[in-house]
Amino acid sequence: MPPKKKKRKAPGAKGGARKKKAAARARAKPKARARPPAAGEGEGAEEAWGTTEAGAELAGRVRPDAEVLRGVERLGASMRAVGAPERKGLADVRLPCACREVVDSGRADVMDAIVELAYGVARSILAGEGYGLRVPSRTSQNQLYVPELDRLVLRDAASLRKFGNRNETRKVVVMTKVLELVHQLCAKDITATKRDVFYSDVKLFRKQEESDHALEDVACMLGFTRCSLHVVASEKGLVVGRVRYREAGDLIDCTRMGIGGKAIPSNVSKCEGFESDAKFILLVEKDAAFQRLSEDRFYNRFPCIIVTGKGQPDVATRQFLRKMKEALNVPVLGLVDSDPYGLKILSVYMSGSKNMSFDSSNLTTPDIKWLGVRPSDLDRFHLPAQCRLAMTDKDIATGKKLLEEDFIKQNPAWVAELELMLAKREKAEIQALSSFGFQYLTEVYLPLKLQECDWI
Numbered sequence: 180m181p182p183k184k185k186k187r188k189a190p191g192a193k194g195g196a197r198k199k200k201a202a203a204r205a206r207a208k209p210k211a212r213a214r215p216p217a218a219g220e221g222e223g224a225e226e227a228w229g230t231t232e233a234g235a236e237l238a239g240r241v242r243p244d245a246e247v248l249r250g251v252e253r254l255g256a257s258m259r260a261v262g263a264p265e266r267k268g269l270a271d272v273r274l275p276c277a278c279r280e281v282v283d284s285g286r287a288d289v290m291d292a293i294v295e296l297a298y299g300v301a302r303s304i305l306a307g308e309g310y311g312l313r314v315p316s317r318t319s320q321n322q323l324y325v326p327e328l329d330r331l332v333l334r335d336a337a338s339l340r341k342f343g344n345r346n347e348t349r350k351v352v353v354m355t356k357v358l359e360l361v362h363q364l365c366a367k368d369i370t371a372t373k374r375d376v377f378y379s380d381v382k383l384f385r386k387q388e389e390s391d392h393a394l395e396d397v398a399c400m401l402g403f404t405r406c407s408l409h410v411v412a413s414e415k416g417l418v419v420g421r422v423r424y425r426e427a428g429d430l431i432d433c434t435r436m437g438i439g440g441k442a443i444p445s446n447v448s449k450c451e452g453f454e455s456d457a458k459f460i461l462l463v464e465k466d467a468a469f470q471r472l473s474e475d476r477f478y479n480r481f482p483c484i485i486v487t488g489k490g491q492p493d494v495a496t497r498q499f500l501r502k503m504k505e506a507l508n509v510p511v512l513g514l515v516d517s518d519p520y521g522l523k524i525l526s527v528y529m530s531g532s533k534n535m536s537f538d539s540s541n542l543t544t545p546d547i548k549w550l551g552v553r554p555s556d557l558d559r560f561h562l563p564a565q566c567r568l569a570m571t572d573k574d575i576a577t578g579k580k581l582l583e584e585d586f587i588k589q590n591p592a593w594v595a596e597l598e599l600m601l602a603k604r605e606k607a608e609i610q611a612l613s614s615f616g617f618q619y620l621t622e623v624y625l626p627l628k629l630q631e632c633d634w635i
Contacts, residue, residue, distance in 0.1 A: 416496030
């Protein structure tokens with residue numbers, strides 16, 4: 180009887196059995212736990228691990244949108260219950276000295292004032308007293324903070340600039356040229372930019388700073404706003420969100436302006452008829468944060484209007500914010516960098532700048548709430564060490580100077596935050612929140628701040 184032949188296994192069968200056994204052993208073996216990155220695996224690696232968990236924990240605390248908005252809705256309701264605040268002027272408060280303020284007026288009034296000034300100069304020359312202009316002094320010593328108005332004003336002090344004085348001759352000539360240009364603009368009822376004024380006589384003005392300064396002196400001397408002189412700055416600020424208004428008769432819908440937003444016009448006097456269902460206005464220091472909020476359509480999720488002056492605000496942005504706040508009577512929340520300059524910019528919107536204190540009644544928006552980024556937020560939101568910056572000597576000097584300002588002292592919570600910043604000597608930009616993710620600002624930080632009514 181012939182021997183039985185052994186059955187041959189198909190090619191690869193043995194290898195396949197080994198792979199199955201290996202897979203079974205792998206399933207039986209417990210999985211290794213994740214671990215924090217070891218020291219030396221990259222700068223700030225250990226801190227990054229900790230902040231990732233912290234960022235997720237804070238994100239888990241954000242409630243539904245309706246609950247997030249309750250606090251700011253209560254704030255808005257309390258404002259509407261009181262009614263729009265009465266607009267006070269210098270005549271409504273008792274001041275220790277006379278102060279100067281400018282007003283909006285028509286071109287006829289401006290031309291009449293320039294002609295009257297020219298007659299006064301002619302009389303002075305005929306009387307043998309020479310050519311001179313009495314110019315208000317806008318030095319820092321003449322600035323006065325008025326708590327009842329919550330803004331800076333300019334003391335009514337002036338000095339005589341004489342053409343016959345060699346040190347003042349050129350200043351008088353520059354101001355005379357600006358007066359001539361303003362009269363021409365008003366007579367023709369046209370508007371020019373500050374840059375146009377400078378290029379009208381480059382050899383005389385030399386630098387635009389000189390023509391700008393002379394223009395402000397002329398506005399203060401005549402007693403009219405710069406816009407009344409028919410001179411404006413180039414467009415700088417942006418607005419986007421849930422607001423509609425008319426600009427020179429054209430309907431502007433800021434929800435349909437794309438992610439770039441609508442440029443705030445140089446001549447804000449042509450903006451009127453504001454309509455909105457926004458719960459608040461979000462005032463943003465920088466364009467980068469504005470673009471993030473606009474691209475994420477933050478204003479649709481949380482009904483609001485977003486405004487930025489792209490850093491140090493121009494006159495038009497400040498005037499636009501005030502006009503919109505007065506028309507809508509909704510809260511204004513400020514989002515700035517956690518450094519002395521962020522707080523300084525916020526105070527310019529709220530209390531005015533020393534350079535334009537004579538026009539503070541038209542440019543300031545009272546009762547702006549500081550939402551963030553505040554010095555206390557750096558630890559509360561576990562901002563990574565590599566995203567914090569050491570304050571420079573100039574930063575520290577600026578912070579200490581701010582602590583001496585009356586408009587800062589009026590708010591003890593602002594003082595406490597500024598003192599914390601100086602004690603820790605740390606600063607951070609709004610963009611530092613991107614260390615948790617590019618949309619952390621819109622998805623976690625701002626919703627949590629609104630939810631907890633964390634503004635001062």
